[in-house]
Amino acid sequence: MKRSRLAGDLHALLFTLPALVPLTLFWFIPMGYVAYLSLTEWDFMSPDKRFVGLENYVGLFADPAFYQSLRVSLLFCLGSVFPVIVIGLTLALLFNRKRRGGAFYRLLMFSPWVTPTVAVSIVWSWIYEPEVGLANTVLRAIGLDGIRWLEDPNWALVGVLIVTVWKSAGWCMIFYLVAIRNIPSDLLEAAELDGAGKLQTLRNVTLPLISPTTFFLVIVQVIQSLQAYDQINVLTQGGPAGSTRTLLYLYYQSAFDAFRIGEASSVAITLMFGCVLLSLVSFFVGRRTVHYS
Amino acid sequence: MRTGIRFGSVIRHLLLAAAAVAMAFPFYWMATSALKTNDEIWRFPPTLWPETALWSNFADAWHAAPFARYLFNSVFVAGTIAVVQILNSGMMAYALTHMKFRLKGAFTALILACYMVPATAVYLPGYVILGKMGLLDSYAGLILSNSVSVFSIFLIRQAFLQVSHELVEAGKIDGASHLRILWTILVPLTRSSFAVLALITFIEQYNNYFWPMLITKNPDLQLVSAGLRSFFVEGGAYGLKWPLIMAASAFTIAPLLALFVLTQKTIISSVNLTAGASKG
Numbered sequence: 001m002k003r004s005r006l007a008g009d010l011h012a013l014l015f016t017l018p019a020l021v022p023l024t025l026f027w028f029i030p031m032g033y034v035a036y037l038s039l040t041e042w043d044f045m046s047p048d049k050r051f052v053g054l055e056n057y058v059g060l061f062a063d064p065a066f067y068q069s070l071r072v073s074l075l076f077c078l079g080s081v082f083p084v085i086v087i088g089l090t091l092a093l094l095f096n097r098k099r100r101g102g103a104f105y106r107l108l109m110f111s112p113w114v115t116p117t118v119a120v121s122i123v124w125s126w127i128y129e130p131e132v133g134l135a136n137t138v139l140r141a142i143g144l145d146g147i148r149w150l151e152d153p154n155w156a157l158v159g160v161l162i163v164t165v166w167k168s169a170g171w172c173m174i175f176y177l178v179a180i181r182n183i184p185s186d187l188l189e190a191a192e193l194d195g196a197g198k199l200q201t202l203r204n205v206t207l208p209l210i211s212p213t214t215f216f217l218v219i220v221q222v223i224q225s226l227q228a229y230d231q232i233n234v235l236t237q238g239g240p241a242g243s244t245r246t247l248l249y250l251y252y253q254s255a256f257d258a259f260r261i262g263e264a265s266s267v268a269i270t271l272m273f274g275c276v277l278l279s280l281v282s283f284f285v286g287r288r289t290v291h292y293s
Numbered sequence: 294m295r296t297g298i299r300f301g302s303v304i305r306h307l308l309l310a311a312a313a314v315a316m317a318f319p320f321y322w323m324a325t326s327a328l329k330t331n332d333e334i335w336r337f338p339p340t341l342w343p344e345t346a347l348w349s350n351f352a353d354a355w356h357a358a359p360f361a362r363y364l365f366n367s368v369f370v371a372g373t374i375a376v377v378q379i380l381n382s383g384m385m386a387y388a389l390t391h392m393k394f395r396l397k398g399a400f401t402a403l404i405l406a407c408y409m410v411p412a413t414a415v416y417l418p419g420y421v422i423l424g425k426m427g428l429l430d431s432y433a434g435l436i437l438s439n440s441v442s443v444f445s446i447f448l449i450r451q452a453f454l455q456v457s458h459e460l461v462e463a464g465k466i467d468g469a470s471h472l473r474i475l476w477t478i479l480v481p482l483t484r485s486s487f488a489v490l491a492l493i494t495f496i497e498q499y500n501n502y503f504w505p506m507l508i509t510k511n512p513d514l515q516l517v518s519a520g521l522r523s524f525f526v527e528g529g530a531y532g533l534k535w536p537l538i539m540a541a542s543a544f545t546i547a548p549l550l551a552l553f554v555l556t557q558k559t560i561i562s563s564v565n566l567t568a569g570a571s572k573g
Contacts, residue, residue: 005395011471012394018381022441025426027407030418037418094309107557108313111320114553114560116500118518119545122525123323126535132337134322170316174564227413229503234522248413255417256507268414279409 031272038265045259056266066267068242069250072157073226076246079161080168080228081221085214087165088172092180093202106177109170117167121234124163125150128235153243156236160244163231168224172217179213180206215286222278226271247271320546327351327539334535347536354524354540362513363520364548370435370505370516371498375491377440382490386449387475391461407443413503420507430511438508439498445490448566452486453479489563492556496549521545 038056040049060066091109095102112120127134128149136146149159183206191201227248232238238245238253245253247267255264326334328346354360388394389401419438420429428434456479464474480487502518509515515523525538553560 008392009394012388012392012397015384015388015392015471016400019385019441019446022381022437023404023407023443025422026419026438026441027410027415027443030415030422031410033418033422034415037421091309091312094305094312102309105309105313106561107554108317110557110561111550111553112316114496114549115546116502116518116521116549118500118502118522119542120319122521122538122542123319126326126539127319127322129535132335132339134339137337137339166316166319174561175567178564223409223411227411229413230518233503234525248411251414251417261417264417268417272410272414275411275414276409 034265034268034272037261038269040262040265042261043259044261049262052262056262060263060266060270065242065245065250069245069247072242072244073246073248075157076161076164076228077222077225079157080164080225081218083161083165084168084172084221085217087169088217089176089214091169091173092176093206095177095180106174109173111170112167113171117230118234120167121163121231124159124166124231125235128159150236151240153241156240156244160231160235163235164225164228167231168221172221175213175217176210179210183209211290215282215290219279219282219286222282223275226275226278247274320550323539323543323546327354327536327543329536331534331536350536350540351544354537355544357537358520358524358541359512360517360520360524360541360544363515363517364545366514366520367499367517368548370432370439371495371501373436374439374498375494377436378442378445378494379487379491381441382445382449383475383480383487385446386453387471387479389446389450390453391458391474391479392471404443404446408447416504416507419504423508429508430514432514434508435505435514435516438504439501442494445494448490449483449486451566452483456482485559485562486566488559489566492552492560493563496552496560499549517545 037049039051039053041052041056042049095105128136130136130146130148130151133149135149139146147155150156187205187209188201191205196204226246228246229248229252232244232246232249236244238249248271251264251267251271254260254267258264325341325343327350328348329340329343330345330347333340333344385404389397389404423429423434423438426434428437460478460482461474464478469477499516500518501516502522505516506519506522509519512520512523521541524541
């Protein structure tokens, strides 16, 4: 009996190895390693790492650049997650529940999500061109002044956010379409019989029933927004004046531009904690407020 | 009443059409800008359709940088990673759902925990480790470092959980090996999940930029996003040759749009599976 149990363990090990080896090499070991690096001072080149304890963290929490990028990260998170969810939901509600149609609309709206962020960000940087770009042409056509989208510290983040929202809104819409189709039609009919108006039905029946989808989308979008890199790299490289430098971008710059590995690692650990904390908080909040049928 | 309904549905269609146009317009703008002459593209107000369509822009852009090589790299690396992930996610998911072993619960929790950690946070140590293994600037490094995905494992695990245990038990009683049960019972039943996994992984890896850019400095190994970006910064002299840059963006995006149009049913059905996998 004991022997067959051991055989079972070995068999299972064999099946998990093809995923376990890369998982260990590129997830588990790096997680421990980055924690260790955050306690050292190192520049990539020199053979020795100097152990400095918590010095990197002390320095980080005293650095105004850290608080600036923390602020940018939070703004980026709020400024992308809310519009994506609201636009995605509105579009999904516009589709007719029963009639199938609209496949063509669906195709068009989903396409931004499939395409490479770098390529579409390059297209957008042409749209944002201040003199003859499409964005300013539209603004001037409706009587407003043009904006130096990517060079003005007040507008650069907005520019990056528009691209981010454009890219994900259609993706969210598809999730909501599925959730709305799955609402049992007798519930909606019952609401109608009780004389509930469209808005009332939306608020009291539809929204609670699709809350698990909202919950899922919010978590995914929050984590994605904290990790946004490609569009920032193409459009603004964190500038102007640090106005689009998120925590992740700060981490990237101090590691691969300034070679301050210890400092960069302490930013990475902070970011990691932030993500885990947000995931756990939304998990527990979700458990209390989300309606699972 | 009836005209009210009709009026509502007209408004609905108009709004949807407006949103669809807004979503698709950047692609249209890219395509038409790619066909303009350098003179026309700087004219104000911009023209909606080029006066003379300059198709040679595409050929010029194609030859201005090794795009054939970049595209090959992306397709090759993304395709290989998709195959590897099908294999290792399938085997891992099988172990997690239909095998008995000690510490299974803890093991599953450990893998689930990786779901919460932002991948980008481990890029720096990952880079150092890849360097120590001597795999920087190599196809092996590009493929190996992306060869596992927690999302893929959970996607397949979710599909396998739906397969009844009796079928698997029956296979065991017949004396079939684990590998045989996986290959002849589970995989055929969950084919659609594997199709979604393959497509999503391919798209993600084809589009991948940050990590591949970090670990490859050799231009011959660059994936198409990194190649396009260096063309944008260097070859395009930061926006002085916009028509060529737009042409290059167009043929970077085109293969994916084509793939999407052909497989849209599978990709959109991934939504059901993704939402399901997240609950597990």
